[in-house]
Amino acid sequence: MPEKVTLTVNGATVTVAAGTSVAAAIVLSGQSCRTSVSGAPRGPLCGMGICFECRASINGRPHCRSCQILCSQDMEVRTDG
Amino acid sequence: MGDTSAHKFELLVVGGGPAGMAAAASAAERGLRVGIVDDNEKVGGQIWRQGLASSPEPEASDWSKRVMSAGVIFIRGRVFHQAAPDVLLAEDGDSAFKLEYDKLIVATGARERFLPFRGWTIPNVMGAGGLQAMVKSGLPIEGKRVAVAGTGPLLLAVAAYLHKHGAKIPIVCEQASWKHLLQFGIGLMNQPGKIKQALQLKGELAGVPFSPNSWPIAATGTTALESVTISRGGRTETIACDYLACGFHLVPNIELPLLLGCRIHGGYVCVDNLQRTTINNVFCAGEPTGIGGVELALVEGQIAGLGASGRNFEAQKLFRQRESLRRFASRLNRAFSLRPELRNLASPDTIVCRCEDVRYSRLKRYASWRSAKLETRCGMGACQGRICGPATQFLLKWEPESVRPPIFPARVESLTCARTAAAAK
Numbered sequence: 001m002p003e004k005v006t007l008t009v010n011g012a013t014v015t016v017a018a019g020t021s022v023a024a025a026i027v028l029s030g031q032s033c034r035t036s037v038s039g040a041p042r043g044p045l046c047g048m049g050i051c052f053e054c055r056a057s058i059n060g061r062p063h064c065r066s067c068q069i070l071c072s073q074d075m076e077v078r079t080d081g
Numbered sequence: 082m083g084d085t086s087a088h089k090f091e092l093l094v095v096g097g098g099p100a101g102m103a104a105a106a107s108a109a110e111r112g113l114r115v116g117i118v119d120d121n122e123k124v125g126g127q128i129w130r131q132g133l134a135s136s137p138e139p140e141a142s143d144w145s146k147r148v149m150s151a152g153v154i155f156i157r158g159r160v161f162h163q164a165a166p167d168v169l170l171a172e173d174g175d176s177a178f179k180l181e182y183d184k185l186i187v188a189t190g191a192r193e194r195f196l197p198f199r200g201w202t203i204p205n206v207m208g209a210g211g212l213q214a215m216v217k218s219g220l221p222i223e224g225k226r227v228a229v230a231g232t233g234p235l236l237l238a239v240a241a242y243l244h245k246h247g248a249k250i251p252i253v254c255e256q257a258s259w260k261h262l263l264q265f266g267i268g269l270m271n272q273p274g275k276i277k278q279a280l281q282l283k284g285e286l287a288g289v290p291f292s293p294n295s296w297p298i299a300a301t302g303t304t305a306l307e308s309v310t311i312s313r314g315g316r317t318e319t320i321a322c323d324y325l326a327c328g329f330h331l332v333p334n335i336e337l338p339l340l341l342g343c344r345i346h347g348g349y350v351c352v353d354n355l356q357r358t359t360i361n362n363v364f365c366a367g368e369p370t371g372i373g374g375v376e377l378a379l380v381e382g383q384i385a386g387l388g389a390s391g392r393n394f395e396a397q398k399l400f401r402q403r404e405s406l407r408r409f410a411s412r413l414n415r416a417f418s419l420r421p422e423l424r425n426l427a428s429p430d431t432i433v434c435r436c437e438d439v440r441y442s443r444l445k446r447y448a449s450w451r452s453a454k455l456e457t458r459c460g461m462g463a464c465q466g467r468i469c470g471p472a473t474q475f476l477l478k479w480e481p482e483s484v485r486p487p488i489f490p491a492r493v494e495s496l497t498c499a500r501t502a503a504a505a506k
Contacts, residue, residue, distance in 0.1 A: 019133045020219025027220055032204045032304065038438040041304055043204030045435070045468070047214030048127050049120050049159075050192050050334075052463035052490075053435060063463070063490070067215070068120060 007075035022066035022077055023047070023054040033066065033079050086178045088156060090116040092389050093169070093182035095160055095337060098126020099375050100367025101188035102144045103382030104389070109151035111390040116154045118171055118180060124148055124155060126190055127210060128375055132217035144379075156180070161487040161495065163340055167362070170498065177495035184362045184389045187338050187350070188382060191368035193235075193328035194471045196419075197433045197441065198426040200300030200309075201327070209239040209328040216246060223247030226322040228309050230254035230297045233330035233417045234374075241285035243326070251320050253286075254295035254311050256329070257417050262293055265416030272409055298426060300325055330417050332471040333369040336488040348481075355388035355396055356381055364389055373410035380406060424476055433476070434469040436462020441476070450479040463490055 003018040009029040016025050023044045026033055032041035033054045044054040049068040057078040058064040066077070094105045097119035109115040117124060125131055129141035137145070148155075158171035158178065169180045193208040200206065207215065209231055216222045227248045229240045232255055240253045255262070269275045295313040300306055310319045335350055343358040343365065344351045350365040352358055358365050366385040367378035380403045387396035427433060429442035437458040447453035450460065450473060459473070460466030465488070466481070473479045487496065 016219055017133055021215070024215055024219040027205075027215070036202070036435070036438050040202060040438075041204055042202060042435070043305070044207060044215060045195070045211055046192060046208050047211035047218075048192065050464060050467050051435070055463065067218070070122065070218075 005071045005073050005075075007071050007073070007077060009077045010080050016071050018071075020071050022056065022058060022064070022069045022071055022075070024067075025071050026054070026056065026066060026077065026079060031079060035080075086176070087181055088116055088154070088178065089181045090114055090154070091182070092116075092184045092186065092386075093118065093180050094153075094186045094188055095119075095169070096126065096188035096190055096367070097121065097124035097155065098128060098188060098190045098367065098378065099141075099144065100190070100378035100382035100385075101126070101186070102148050103379045104186045104188055104364075104366055104386035105153045106144060106147040106151050107383045107386030108390045109153045110147070111387070111392060113390055115151070116156055116180070116182075117148070118156045118158050118160060118169075120157070120159045122157065127214065130214055130217050133219050135217075140375075159489050160337060161489045161491040163486065170495070172491055172495040177492070177498040179498075182362075184364065185341075186356075186364040186366060186382075186385045186389060187341075187343075187358070187369060188365070188367045188378075188385075189334040189337055189369055190378075191331040191333050191372060192467060193231075194330055194332045194475075195327075195468055196231075196329050196423055196426060196475065197431045197472055198297055198299060199428055199431055200302070200306075201297075202432050202435055203300050203302045203306050204304065205302070205306035205323060206300050206325045206327060209235050209326040211328070212324055212326040213239045213242055216243065222324075224249070225324060226251055227324040227326055228252055228254070228297075228311075228320055228322040229326045230295070230309070230311065231328045231330070232256045232419065233328070234413065235328060235331070236326075237282050237286065237291070239326055240289055241282050244289055245285060248324075250289045251322060252295075252311070253289060253291045254297060254313065255291065255293045256296040256420055256423060257293055258420075259293045261416045261418075265412055268409075268412045268416075275409065296423060296426070297325065297327055329419060329423075330414075331368065331372045333372065334467075335369050336465075336467075336484050338363075338365055338369060339484045340486060340488050354384075354400065355393060356385035357388065371407065371410060372414055373406060374413075377403065377406040377410055419475060427476060433472055434459040434462065434466075436460075436464055436469075439469075444473065444477065451482060453479070465489070 045051040158173040162170040299310040364385040366381035439459040
């Protein structure tokens with residue numbers, strides 16, 4: 001069995017297989033990524049670090065491209081500002 | 082923080098996909114001190130991105146072994162600026178660093194082209210390669226309904242991958258016509274290897290409906306995608322789905338060669354026989370010189386790596402193979418060229434620039450990319466026009482222009498380093 005990692009997305013706990021990207025964990029948690037300038041929810045688009053739609057705050061650092069970063073234990077991810 | 086650490090290489094390769102791996106291995110095996118800088122965890126690029134559960138393709142793992150055993154140094158980072166003629170600046174996480182080189186090979190690959198249609202900004206509408214990358218990095222897809230749409234050979238490869246991983250694929254919509262696809266298919270007769278690949282894909286796609294002359298016209302859903310409406314042979318049809326994997330072939334990543342001043346023609350980097358650009362000591366290989374796929378990227382990468390090592394005679398032996406792959410690529414690109422009807426997909430209130438939520442009706446008032454950028458902020462957001470640029474090029478025939486550093490959003494500290502590095506040089 002692959003190793004598991006537990007993190008939080010906007011406070012909600014998510015457990016994923018080690019090696020999962022933060023973007024995948026956000027989608028798995030049933031939440032969206034950023035909110036657009038006119039207030040609509042957005043999710044990942046390109047999956048390769050180009051479009052910036054999946055950006056989120058990770059452990060307090062804003063504007064991280066969550067598709068390019070792997071989940072780690074106790075990571076705190078926020079997509080709600 | 083103002084101090085910038087430096088890496089020095091005889092050859093620096095930007096991009097660790099097939100072209101970059103082939104270039105780096107070829108040069109390092111001939112004694113050069115070579116570094117690869119790439120934005121991802123590992124080499125492989127998008128096409129050979131390794132999945133969590135699956136083992137890498139044999140060809141990918143062969144090249145990866147060659148890269149490692151030749152002593153190529155892998156650096157994770159994203160190049161955002163040029164500090165001096167032979168110095169690039171990159172950052173990763175909290176650090177910025179200099180990359181100094183004698184010779185440079187740009188192997189920055191391609192991205193998907195996205196075309197705006199109603200609802201394309203709803204979560205779970207993703208690129209075709211985009212969704213595949215997400216699944217490879219842990220997004221569960223088993224039992225999910227995924228409509229696949231757009232154009233290009235990537236669609237079938239993605240559909241086969243998702244199908245194999247348990248997704249239900251209600252349809253694969255290909256905008257190209259049967260006529261174009263058949264002409265292309267007949268062209269394959271000269272390429273037995275390609276026929277084998279195509280037959281293999283067909284086997285993997287057993288039971289998945291493939292529909293040419295079809296394209297998405299609207300996606301609907303409130304907080305996430307619920308259904309997609311397609312135009313199929315002149316009729317519209319609505320299909321319930323959890324994901325829409327949608328991409329319209331590929332566009333090259335030419336921001337770095339533009340920044341370096343390399344000559345670009347028709348959207349691609351101009352290179353000579355040895356893959357040299359018009360800038361001294363700068364080579365380019367793979368998709369930025371023309372969309373051509375893995376095999377062409379590997380051959381161009383090897384030629385560039387050999388050229389950078391001064392092994393021109395060895396490089397020449399690969400010219401014929403490159404020629405044949407380039408001919409194949411140009412047939413492929415013709416077969417999957419975009420039909421003009423797709424220009425009508427965006428309605429006046431469709432968002433074209435996703436970063437700044439600029440709608441199509443606002444953009445149509447402007448004559449050029451530059452004036453639209455200044456007046457509407459289209460292309461001025463975080464992606465710097467990487468998504469809406471190719472879309473407006475198709476919709477409005479706007480030509481992209483020069484780039485300005487930083488070519489990727491960078492932290493203020495990194496930009497300070499850029500200034501220090503430039504002053505020190």
